[in-house]
Amino acid sequence: MLAAEALNLLSSFAADYPDAVQEGQVIDERLYRQQDRQLERVQAVLQALPERPGRTSLERSLNGLKRDFAALRPADLVQRRANAAADRLAALYQLQRAPIHPLPAATDGEPLYRRHCARCHGLRGAGGDGGPSLASAERSVQFSLFDYYNLLDPSADTLHGARLGADLNSWQRWALAVAVARFPVADQLPPSVDLAQRYPALVALPGLAVTRPATLPEDAATALLWWRGYPEAVRTLEHPLVRAGGLLQLAETAYRAGDTSGAYHKAVLAYRQGFLPLRAQLEKRDPALAARILDQWQALREALTGEVNSAVVLAASQRLRESLVLARNRLEPPPEQPAVIVWSAILFTLAAVTGLLWWRRLRRRPPSQ
Ligand code: HEC
Incomplete structure (x- = not known):
């Protein structure tokens, strides 16, 4: 598929650029020329793809990327541009960027890797005569799963x-993607669990599949690098409501691509696996919000099965996702709250003691003449 090819070229382009250009100098002439051809190919592919609203603006940003490339601009800027263009292209041509099923484990991919890849990339991804190393974290952070x-x-x-x-x-390719992503973290310990709470979208789909670690703050990047190599361990960290939100996002993608029954299936899954486990808890904490979410779910279901305008369906899903974010906040008071309570208790006690001391001093003071 042409759109997938263009995306492919853009992501390798972004990863390769620092090997071709450093500090405004071409350091690898052959690679630089190859990159130039890659960009030209991307532009040609975009021309061959069907016209969509938004294509012209994507063409403009590719022209901008080409200018930055010709001017040997710094790597972080060029990479950001190339990756942004890749993401827009994927959205414009509705590429499904996260699997509909849970991610396979790296152990699912290992036998496939041994059969199809190890002869060139080495059994442990260290590279060899036939192909480059896949085990460098520095390189791996440039790619999403x-x-x-x-x-x-x-x-x-x-x-x-x-x-x-x-x-x-498709399933084999996801399994291989996970197996490749595990190489750089193969013998590393998992990141601390509170990072999963700080970055909930990274332990759920689609975030786990579509985010490039290089675009994140350092602690999140290191954690994501590990998480995506161990999706089976990550599933226990995922908050059900975040899972629900992710599944709804996938439902929207399926719907936009014309797959209404797939979208319906995912919306039902979001309800069952994401909302149902926490419904009773939410009804206790915030009955009004719980009732609103149930209504919104009903509205989405009706929109998906009825003859309605697609904007109505998408708006219904987005409203529901917003409510799910609220619900998560309602169920989990932000972490600073307990500290605030402790501090107010300490301050209150201090104030009370000081008041008492003053009062006693005043009482002891001999009456003034
Ligand atoms: C015949 C040898 C060969 C086989 C088999 C092979 N590769 Fe490769 N692979 C290469 C070469 C060579 C490159 C570099 C191509 C380039 O940069 O133009 C590469 C590049 C890659 C890259 C990009 C690495 C990067 O940092 O840019 C990934 C990922 C990859 N291969 C994964 C796989 C997987 C997974 C398999 C098995 C399904 C596989 N390869 C099978 C030779 C091979």
Whole structure:
């Protein structure tokens, strides 16, 4: 598929740029020329794709990227531009960037990796004569899981072409993406659990699949690097309401792509796996919000099964997602709150003691003449 190919080219482009250009100088002439051809190919592919509202503005940002590339601008800027263009292209041509099923475990991908990849990339991803190392964290942070998945798209694989010699289905490609993502963190300990609370969207789909660690603050980047190599461990960290929100986002993507029954299925899953486990708790904490969410769920279900305008469906889903965020906040008081309570108790006691002391001093003071 053409859109997948363009996306592929853009994500490798972003990852390769610092190897081609450093401090305003071309340090690898051959790679730089190859990158130039990649950008041209992306522009040609975009021309060949069907016209969409938003395509012209994407063309403009590709032209901007081309200018930055020609001017040998700093890597972080060029990478950000290339990745932003890739994300817009994926949205414009509705590429499904997260799996509908839970992510496979790296152990699911390992046998596939041994069969199809190890001869070039090495058993542990250390690289060899046939292919580069996949075990460098510095390199891996530039790619999302989806980028790895997309690199293996048989119809868009510009890296391997016929060399791969394997026709992989979607589930196998996700399993391989996870196996590749595990190499840099293979013998590392998991990040601390409170990071999952601080960055809930990164332990749920689609965040886990579509985020490039390089775009995050350092603690989040390190954590994501680990989490995506161990999706089976991450599932226990995922907050049900965040899962519900993620599934609704996937439902919207499916709906936009014309897959109404897939969208309906995901919305039902979001309700069952995300909301139901916490419904009673929320009804106790905030009955009005719980009732509103139930209404909104009903409205979404009706919109998905009725003959309504697509804007109505999408708005219903987005309203529901907003309410789910509120619900999560209602169920989990922000972490500073207990500290605030402790401090107010201490301050109150101090004030009371001081008052008492003053009062006693006043009483002891001999009456003035
Ligand atoms: C015949 C050898 C060969 C086989 C088999 C092979 N690769 Fe590769 N792979 C390469 C080469 C060579 C490159 C670098 C291509 C380039 O940069 O133009 C590469 C690049 C990659 C990259 C991008 C790495 C980066 O940092 O840019 C990933 C990811 C990757 N391969 C994964 C896989 C997986 C997964 C498999 C198995 C399904 C596989 N490869 C099979 C030779 C191979």
